[in-house]
Amino acid sequence: MRKPALYSRSVRTAPAVPAEVPAPGPQAEPQQPRWRRALGRAAVHPRVMWAALALLAALLLASQWQQHRNAPRVLTQKDIDAAVLRTLTTQNLPSRAARAAEKIRTAVVRVEALARNKRGEMVEQGVGTGVVITDKGTILTNLHVVQSAQAVRLVFADGSTSDAQLAGVQPEHDLAVLQALTIPDDFHAATLRSTHDLKPGDEVVAVGFPFGIGPSTSAGVVSGLGRSFRAPEGEQDIGNLIQFDAAANPGNSGGPLVTMDGEVVGIVTGILNPTSHRTFVGIGFAVPIESAASAAGLPPF
DSSP, X not given: OOOOOOOOOOOOOOOOOOOOOOOOOOOOOOOOOHHHHHHHHHTTOHHHHHHHHHHHHHHHHHHHHHHHHHSOOOOOHHHHHHHHHHHHHHSOOOOHHHHHHHHHGGGEEEEEEEEEOTTSOEEEEEEEEEEEOSTTOEEEXXXXXXXXXXXXXXXXXXXXXXXXXXXXXXXXXTEEEEEESSOOTTOOOOEEOOSTTOOTTOEEXXXXXXXXXXXXXXXXXXXXXXXXXXXXXXXXXXXXEEEEOSOOOTTOTTOXXXXXXXXXXXXEEEEOOSSSSOSOSSOEEEEEHHHHHHHTTOOOO
């Protein structure tokens, strides 16, 4: 009996079908903050981008304007002119006559003519004015102020006093030269100026002690040049005088006639009054400083 053949029956089995694997897809993006997602979306819009650039430009301009505003402004000539005009209209500045009087002030002295009275005391018999013309204490005044004095006393601007000696005379111009025996520490000699360019209408100031009151200042103008005058008590005419209309009275004799720069152009010597009263009516005379300086031995201008 035939043995059945041993064999193995292969059983074919269908290949295992793998479980369906999902196809690879885009990976999920990690979650971002909302503001960053919004910014990312905004970046793709040109209008938003240009708006941002415009905002940045505006901020930059504003920053530059603020820096310029805080920086100090450069002054212009217009600013300076406006400041000067404002000062001139709001400040009370001294007048030209006041500045001239102040410049000559320390050089003007009171000249007191002294004489003995019946009791033998030295008393004042007359007052005139003098002007210091050198740092050594040389003083010009009128001869008629000191001619009959037995002694002369000077009173300086600071109130100090000194005796004086007669150092010279020039009768033809009614001039006397005095020398102070004591000189104060803070006095200054006057500045003398030539009269060659002096003209009628130029402003002048007379400084002195009218009727013993002073120092007093009066202002006016040069009225004329080359005038002649004879004082009521005089015996001769004085020529080549400066005529002026600044108020002058007895006591002004010997005082300076000065320009608005405070420079001496003459020595006041007399006033004209057709009446018997010795008061000023608008016409005064001064010896030109050239003649006065020559009386003191100073070189001509």
